[in-house]
Amino acid sequence: MEARRLAVIFSHICPPGSGFAPARLAPVSVSGCASGVGNPKGECVFCKIIRGESPAFKLYEDDACLCILDTNPLSRGHSLIIPKSHFSSLETTPPSVIAAMCSKVPFISSAIMKATGSDSFNLLVNNGAAAGQVIFHTHIHIIPRKARDCLWASESLRRQSLKLDREASRLAECVREQLSSENCKVREGEGSSLVRNYDWARVEEDCRRAIQLDNSSVKGHYMLGLALLERKEYAEGIKELEKALDLGRGANPKGYMVEEIWQELAKAKYMEWENASTKRSWDLQSLKEACETALKQKHLLDDSEIDRFNDEGSTEIEQLKVLERVFQIAGDADIPQEVPDYLCCKITLDIFRDPVITPSGLTYERSVIMEHLRKVGTFDPITREPLDEHQLVPNLAIKEAVQAFLDKHGWAYRTD
Numbered sequence: 001m002e003a004r005r006l007a008v009i010f011s012h013i014c015p016p017g018s019g020f021a022p023a024r025l026a027p028v029s030v031s032g033c034a035s036g037v038g039n040p041k042g043e044c045v046f047c048k049i050i051r052g053e054s055p056a057f058k059l060y061e062d063d064a065c066l067c068i069l070d071t072n073p074l075s076r077g078h079s080l081i082i083p084k085s086h087f088s089s090l091e092t093t094p095p096s097v098i099a100a101m102c103s104k105v106p107f108i109s110s111a112i113m114k115a116t117g118s119d120s121f122n123l124l125v126n127n128g129a130a131a132g133q134v135i136f137h138t139h140i141h142i143i144p145r146k147a148r149d150c151l152w153a154s155e156s157l158r159r160q161s162l163k164l165d166r167e168a169s170r171l172a173e174c175v176r177e178q179l180s181s182e183n184c185k186v187r188e189g190e191g192s193s194l195v196r197n198y199d200w201a202r203v204e205e206d207c208r209r210a211i212q213l214d215n216s217s218v219k220g221h222y223m224l225g226l227a228l229l230e231r232k233e234y235a236e237g238i239k240e241l242e243k244a245l246d247l248g249r250g251a252n253p254k255g256y257m258v259e260e261i262w263q264e265l266a267k268a269k270y271m272e273w274e275n276a277s278t279k280r281s282w283d284l285q286s287l288k289e290a291c292e293t294a295l296k297q298k299h300l301l302d303d304s305e306i307d308r309f310n311d312e313g314s315t316e317i318e319q320l321k322v323l324e325r326v327f328q329i330a331g332d333a334d335i336p337q338e339v340p341d342y343l344c345c346k347i348t349l350d351i352f353r354d355p356v357i358t359p360s361g362l363t364y365e366r367s368v369i370m371e372h373l374r375k376v377g378t379f380d381p382i383t384r385e386p387l388d389e390h391q392l393v394p395n396l397a398i399k400e401a402v403q404a405f406l407d408k409h410g411w412a413y414r415t416d
Contacts, residue, residue, distance in 0.1 A: 046082050046137040060108055064100035067108050070141070074151060077116035077144040081108065088136040090127045101140055109142050118144035122151075200230045218248045222261050225268075234272050241265040249354055259367065262353055266413045273410020277334045288327045295319055336411040343402050346382060347372070351412055352402045356392040360385055363395045 048054040049068065057069040059079060070078040081101050087093040109121050124141040126132040145151060207224035210217050225240030241264055248258045299316045339351050345365040354366040360383045372381055373389055380387045406412055 044086060044137045045135055046139065047086055050082070050084055059112075060104065062104075064097065065104065067104065067142075075116075075118075075144050075146075075149065077112045077118065077142075079108070079112055079142045081105070081140040081142065083138055087138045089133075090125055090138055093138045097138075101138075105140070105142065112142060112144055116144045118146050120145040120147075200227045203227045204231075216247055218244050218257055218261075220244075221247065222257070222264075226264060229264075229268055234268060234275075238265065238268050238272065241268060258354075269406070269410060270413040273413065277410070280334060281331065284327055284331055288323070291323055292320065295323065333408065334411070336414075337409075339405070339412055343398070343405055351406075352398055355395040355398045355402070357395040357398075358383075358387055359391055363398055366392065 045054065049056045050066070056071075058066060059069065060067040063084070065081055065083045067079055067081050070080050081104060083093065083097045083101055085097065087097065090098070105123060109123075113119065113121060122141070122143040122145060124143060125139075126134075126141070143151070203223055204227035207220045207227065210220040211224065214220065221240045221244035225237045225244060228234075228237035228240060231237075241261060245258065245261045245265060248261055295316065343351055345352055345355075345368060346362065347368050348365055350365070352363070352365060355363050356366045356369065357363045358369075358380055360380055362380065362382055364381075369381075369392065370389060373387065378386060378388055
């Protein structure tokens, strides 16, 4: 029966005429794992299978990985995708190896589902002893599923909603900090000469001295702003970046520094909004729960009070719905939406940063229209009327409208 099951699965992965033939307990070809790299004692079960020293029902194999039937299956067709090089955990496995393993999942899982008559599957990685990892050689489980098979006990349990409280906020912030830290390490490891590699304490000291000598130094204010942001002094950092942006637009509005400063300022502003939005969400959720509790308690009063309360034309359910709508409206400001067209450049469709108006009354992003005039021709891209650079005038009204919109909707600073 086992051999027949293997033959059916194999027939989907390697159809007749492909030149491959299944074999019961087929040995796997020797690979990089045969050298014992990363596994000096050679005790790993998977390494022995890869070296051909232990039997296994092989379903698929290439230069990077192989797929075998699990010897203790949770369901019929339960299989494992294993890299041919030994890595004890997912975090020690190179991204290229993980990518090679994952790229085979759609192909192999489709064949397994057809062979087993399943319509679903779980993709599982047990990483670490506490998570149930038994063989410390990275591998991915493909577990075929059928309706109502009740494989996991947890599927019958009811999940609890995430509470938008301080604990959740602290957890999210902690994870973001760890991701930022890990990202910097990765980028430094790749030999990148990013600004993250600076000695920021020294940068701050040097910038303050430079600004004392020349308060109009664009780079001085810019680098000082970055240094302050690294210390999580967002308000002061943003202030310095805004100063650098104003100075940059005045000195050389089409220079590369202006765009670079804007990008950093937008990221800082978005992060500031995200932190504030998380806190507001928590405050609103806490207040909502308190109001709902108070409203329900009020309806548990004695009959006379309840009758009097209902005489005012409201039931408990109706009042809870009204309360829900009130808090929904209160949270709408933090929900991203479409930026109004009049605040966006007609060429890039992005929100204005430095809008300028032409004699024909049309408004464009300064850097974009100037590039058009320089590379395409001296004419308005929409009206086709003659246009020179000196005819561009800052559109202060739109600029103020954009700033007012950004002040109210910080999510619009997102640049990706």
